[in-house]
Amino acid sequence: MSPLERKMSCKDIAPLLVFYVCEEVSGEERARIEMHLASCQACSEQLAEEKGFHSTLLSAPQSADELDGSGILLSQCRSELEEALDDLSAPPLEEHWRPFGWLRRWMALRPVWSGALLVLVGGLAGAQLVPWLQQSSSNTGQALNVRARQPLTADQLQNMVVSGLSVSPSPGSDSPTVQLQLSAEQPMVLTGRADDSNVRQVLTYVVENSERFDAGVRLDCLDALKAAVRDQQVRVALLNAARKDQNPAVRMKALEALRETAGEDDVRQVLLDALEHDGNPGVRVEAVNLLVGSLDNRPPDTDTAREAPEPPALAVVPPSRTSDEGDASFEHVVKVLQELQRRDPNPYVRLRSAAALRQIGPREMQ
Amino acid sequence: MQLLRWAFALTDENGCSGRSDAALASVTSLPNLDERALVAEAQAGNRAAFEELVRRFDRDVLRLALNLMKRPEDARDVYQEAFLKVYRNLHRFRFECSFYTWLYRIVTNVCLDHLRRRQARPEDQAPELSPNHRDEGISDFFERQREHRPTLDPERSMMGQEIKARIAHAMERLSPRERVVFEMKHYQGLKLRAIGDALGTTEETVKNSLFRATRKLRNELGGLR
Numbered sequence: 001m002s003p004l005e006r007k008m009s010c011k012d013i014a015p016l017l018v019f020y021v022c023e024e025v026s027g028e029e030r031a032r033i034e035m036h037l038a039s040c041q042a043c044s045e046q047l048a049e050e051k052g053f054h055s056t057l058l059s060a061p062q063s064a065d066e067l068d069g070s071g072i073l074l075s076q077c078r079s080e081l082e083e084a085l086d087d088l089s090a091p092p093l094e095e096h097w098r099p100f101g102w103l104r105r106w107m108a109l110r111p112v113w114s115g116a117l118l119v120l121v122g123g124l125a126g127a128q129l130v131p132w133l134q135q136s137s138s139n140t141g142q143a144l145n146v147r148a149r150q151p152l153t154a155d156q157l158q159n160m161v162v163s164g165l166s167v168s169p170s171p172g173s174d175s176p177t178v179q180l181q182l183s184a185e186q187p188m189v190l191t192g193r194a195d196d197s198n199v200r201q202v203l204t205y206v207v208e209n210s211e212r213f214d215a216g217v218r219l220d221c222l223d224a225l226k227a228a229v230r231d232q233q234v235r236v237a238l239l240n241a242a243r244k245d246q247n248p249a250v251r252m253k254a255l256e257a258l259r260e261t262a263g264e265d266d267v268r269q270v271l272l273d274a275l276e277h278d279g280n281p282g283v284r285v286e287a288v289n290l291l292v293g294s295l296d297n298r299p300p301d302t303d304t305a306r307e308a309p310e311p312p313a314l315a316v317v318p319p320s321r322t323s324d325e326g327d328a329s330f331e332h333v334v335k336v337l338q339e340l341q342r343r344d345p346n347p348y349v350r351l352r353s354a355a356a357l358r359q360i361g362p363r364e365m366q
Numbered sequence: 367m368q369l370l371r372w373a374f375a376l377t378d379e380n381g382c383s384g385r386s387d388a389a390l391a392s393v394t395s396l397p398n399l400d401e402r403a404l405v406a407e408a409q410a411g412n413r414a415a416f417e418e419l420v421r422r423f424d425r426d427v428l429r430l431a432l433n434l435m436k437r438p439e440d441a442r443d444v445y446q447e448a449f450l451k452v453y454r455n456l457h458r459f460r461f462e463c464s465f466y467t468w469l470y471r472i473v474t475n476v477c478l479d480h481l482r483r484r485q486a487r488p489e490d491q492a493p494e495l496s497p498n499h500r501d502e503g504i505s506d507f508f509e510r511q512r513e514h515r516p517t518l519d520p521e522r523s524m525m526g527q528e529i530k531a532r533i534a535h536a537m538e539r540l541s542p543r544e545r546v547v548f549e550m551k552h553y554q555g556l557k558l559r560a561i562g563d564a565l566g567t568t569e570e571t572v573k574n575s576l577f578r579a580t581r582k583l584r585n586e587l588g589g590l591r
Contacts, residue, residue, distance in 0.1 A: 015577065018576070018577055018580050019573065019576075019577075022551060022552070024551075024557070024558050024573070024576075053584060053587075054552075056529065057533065057552055057583070058552060058553075059529075060529040060530045060533050061527065061529075061530045062429075062432075062433055062530075062553055063432050063433045063436050063530075063534070064428070064429040064430075064432040064433050064553075066530070067432050067436075067437075067438050067441070068428065068429075068432060068438065068441075073428065073432075073438055073441070073442065074424065074425060074428050076442065077424065077428055077442055077445040077446065078420070078421075078424065080442070080446055081420065081424075081445070081446055081449050081450070082417070084446060084450055085413065085416075085417075085450075085453060088450070088453065088454075089413065
């Protein structure tokens with residue numbers, strides 16, 4: 001039995017009628033459907049119904065006919081498409097980047113609004129900017145308070161500027177409290193005792209680098225360092241200042257700071273050098289006083305020098321307490337003082353030298 | 367206007383028209399070229415060839431779009447979007463199917479996208495135009511002119527409009543894909559195989575969609591004969 005001869009039931013035919021009407025069945029299916037329809041009244045009626053429905057759908061006016069029966073919409077579409085294709089085909093404009101181009105365009109089109117906006121922006125900027133600038137400038141001057149804990153680096157020291165220094169006595173301590181206002185990488189206030197290593201470091205650096213710091217600052221530093229004269233680093237700085245500082249007041253202050261150690265060799269040598277070579281009479285007088293004080297083991301009395309008359313040439317004998325080395329040193333001091341008494345260009349220095357010679361052990365010169 | 371455009375197209379960058387003879391021959395013979403040659407010309411960058419391709423198919427495309435979208439502005443969007451896609455992607459067309467099928471694949475996809483968007487956000491869409499509202503809502507000169515065509519038979523038109531309104535209402539019940547299949551089959555006259563090609567699916571699937579669509583419409587339209 002061929003497939004064509006196989007009979008289709010109504011159940012098989014029903015779904016195919018839709019496609020049979022719109023001619024979407026194969027030749028074989030068509031033959032079998034038609035064979036069935038020839039003998040089935042119900043399916044034939046269903047087919048007629050399907051055809052009627054189909055023709056109704058097809059005959060109903062379509063939206064396209066209704067909406068664009070004249071073809072105007074099609075023309076519009078073509079025109080729009082051509083414009084769009086023109087845009088696509090056009091080479092891109094080489095427009096240079098212009099910052100705030102949109103803002104410029106907006107402002108160009110709305111001059112009144114732009115003016116108002118600029119005034120508003122200017123007002124707001126002024127109101128906000130001025131206090132901010134004031135705050136930022138005050139921030140710049142605000143110093144960092146450092147409690148002298150970390151030593152300053154070499155770079156910091158080299159770039160350091162001392163903008164203020166105050167020395168105040170510390171209760172219950174010989175070492176005064178020092179407050180240094182510095183500008184290094186950033187402003188800072190360094191507070192601590194004079195014998196505090198960090199403070200001492202800064203003070204000695206100032207004293208040793210006389211060319212970089214003001215004489216007043218150096219004097220203040222010497223004042224503060226006086227209490228730490230036993231420290232080797234401080235002493236070296238003071239000795240150098242007494243020898244080399246270009247300012248006589250500083251040299252004098254350095255000598256004064258060395259008072260406690262005036263009996264020691266290195267200090268005494270500096271004092272003698274000052275007597276022989278320092279060009280400033282005040283420094284020489286100070287050196288005389290310190291020498292006498294160190295030899296006499298008592299503070300020099302400057303007032304007696306002023307009252308004393310011009311003495312004759314004196315012969316002095318060293319005190320019994322000096323050793324052989326001390327004798328040599330003592331003799332050297334006496335020689336220098338005698339030389340000073342005779343030749344110093346300054347009368348007061350000569351006067352003071354004579355008084356010193358008398359003070360340390362007068363002996364009539366033969 | 368088109369002639370003017372072609373005249374410009376013949377002028378090279380330096381304002382010379384040295385290749386005018388060959389190009390003119392090419393332009394004038396474009397309507398006589400078969401589809402394949404025309405596509406090849408368009409792929410080579412010949413704008414006139416592309417426009418000729420558009421003219422060959424755009425009437426059907428717009429018709430499909432109007433029938434599916436039911437709104438001129440939506441149909442216009444579909445038309446524009448579809449042909450711009452074709453223009454941008456023409457270099458990818460490898461002649462593995464007919465250009466017509468490839469074009470319809472793009473058009474139906476664009477239509478489906480629009481229909482799905484409309485289904486997802488019906489509140490964003492303007493109401494579809496019913497014939498009764500046309501005079502009230504549209505003030506466009508051309509639209510008004512069309513209503514006054516003397517060839518329209520008022521009685522026939524009224525009956526037709528009623529049936530059309532019922533069909534349009536019933537079509538709303540269909541899914542976008544069923545709607546597209548039904549439209550392409552009954553109003554575009556495409557074979558199921560071609561519809562399957564356009565939609566990128568099998569003929570069997572399209573058959574199922576058409577069957578479901580017909581059933582739904584029959585249920586909705588009831589005794590419509």
